[in-house]
Amino acid sequence: MLVFRTLEMLKADFANGKEVLRPDEYLNNGLPYCKKCKQPRWYVSDDNLFAIRGLCKCQEEQRMQQQQIELKQKRMIEFNNRQKLSLLGDRYKNIMFENAIITQSNVDIYNKARIYVQKSNVMLDNNIGLYIYGDNSSGKTFLTACMCNELVWKGYRCVYTNLANILNEIRASYDGKGLGVCELLRKLNTYDFAFIDDLGKEFIGREYNPKNSKWAEEKFFEILNSRYNAKKPIIFSSNYLIGELITVLGLDKAIVERINEMSTRVIKLEGDDFRQRARAEKSELAKKLGI
Ligand SMILES: [Zn+2]
Incomplete structure (x- = not known):
């Protein structure tokens, strides 16, 4: 049987050192938050069946930016290839x-x-x-x-x-x-x-x-x-x-x-x-x- 980690278990993991706080995070009520945007760095499913590390607002933005850059690069490469063909x-x-x-x-x-x-x-x-x-x-x-x-x-x-x-x-x-x-x-x-x-x-x-x-x-x-x-x-x-x-x-x-x-x-x-x-x-x- 799969063992899920509940919110309480995640908190316990931070308390017992199984989960380590990152330099840009602080603990609030036993859970990690981003120092910059003050948003949670954890995610819990609606039914509290599993709690995991998640992305805060700034990490999400960074991820989107990175995706945009990669998409642009991909588009540029494809454009160059098609252009050679032209x-x-x-x-x-x-x-x-x-x-x-x-x-x-x-x-x-x-x-x-x-x-x-x-x-x-x-x-x-x-x-x-x-x-x-x-x-x-x-x-x-x-x-x-x-x-x-x-x-x-x-x-x-x-x-x-x-x-x-x-x-x-x-x-x-x-x-x-x-x-x-x-x-x-x-x-x-x-x-x-x-x-x-x-x-x-x-x-x-x-x-x-x-x-x-x-x-x-x-x-x-x-x-x-x-x-x-x-x-x-x-x-x-x-x-x-x-x-x-x-x-x-x-x-x-x-x-x-x-x-x-x-x-x-x-x-x-x-x-x-x-x-x-x-x-x-x-x-x-x-x-x-x-x-
Ligand atoms: Zn943040």
Whole structure:
């Protein structure tokens, strides 16, 4: 039979030295209390069947704090692991919405991007993709990298890549390196959100290499269809309007139609020319220094 210790037995144990008072405790009516918060350091069950040592208020708080720290560390480790998976380059690894320079011309789109992240579960469930376009230096990559990091922080599996990288991986698979096409497509579909940066760049000057370009188009269509069938969203960013993918770059109409279908919302990022701004700031600094 199990022997329980009643409150009286606990008191007796403190009296006979079986239980030792700790330096930050004092005895009150034969039982230990915390010197700091004056709360009991013992616990007794309602039916007085067992009495044990317990935590006082400050110990409880300390325990909670420790738990919070461990939880934070765990979250950070998981975030770093998922981030490695996302393939985002080092340059964009640590940027979040709070790092963005919000201007009159980009405030709207940043608000939209925030809503997208806030409602990410709805976006994912309904397969809502985006097509973000704007000039070369409008900050598309910065914006989409922010979104990617925020989603990763929320616990989603994201991939941030561009068509050239995917095509390179497919090419490598022909030499027996890397993943095969099927495996690659399967892997791409394991990500909740896929970001395809700078869409269209691969097809500039395609007339000089029509065969290669045709192949790239075919593979791209396979990638699109694969995610489309898996009902998983893509966030595209591009210098081109969707229509320009046909008129300027000569992409196949079927591909562009699929992109259009997958881009639930098409958003223009107005240029602030951040590179120009950075250059001007540097130039000012150099001037100040007398150069
Ligand atoms: Zn205490």
